[in-house]
Amino acid sequence: MKIKIDHDVYEIAKRIKYIDKDYYIVFDTSKQNFEVHNLAQIDNTYCLTIPYNTLDIRALQYVYESMSTNIERIVETIENDNKLRENADTRCVLSQFNDTLEDEIKRS
Numbered sequence: 744m745k746i747k748i749d750h751d752v753y754e755i756a757k758r759i760k761y762i763d764k765d766y767y768i769v770f771d772t773s774k775q776n777f778e779v780h781n782l783a784q785i786d787n788t789y790c791l792t793i794p795y796n797t798l799d800i801r802a803l804q805y806v807y808e809s810m811s812t813n814i815e816r817i818v819e820t821i822e823n824d825n826k827l828r829e830n831a832d833t834r835c836v837l838s839q840f841n842d843t844l845e846d847e848i849k850r851s
Contacts, residue, residue, distance in 0.1 A: 755798040
């Protein structure tokens, strides 16, 4: 069962409307989580699941950061993260190669 949240301690249900007037929050009792829905979406109002077990400022930040209008920044962040991981992997392989090479030199 999904229960629409109209009032909460930190007024997140009210404040989310500042991000998009068509947003609303429901609590899914079977999954025990909060979801954000959008009335303007056709067929299915579901937008995202809030990854926290309480409604607080993190929920608003998560919704804001997940918005499609931020897609360029999101893609840039993902690409930068991938480059950092790739560079770390390269450094690790080079380090292992150097260690192996040093061991071989010591043996000869």
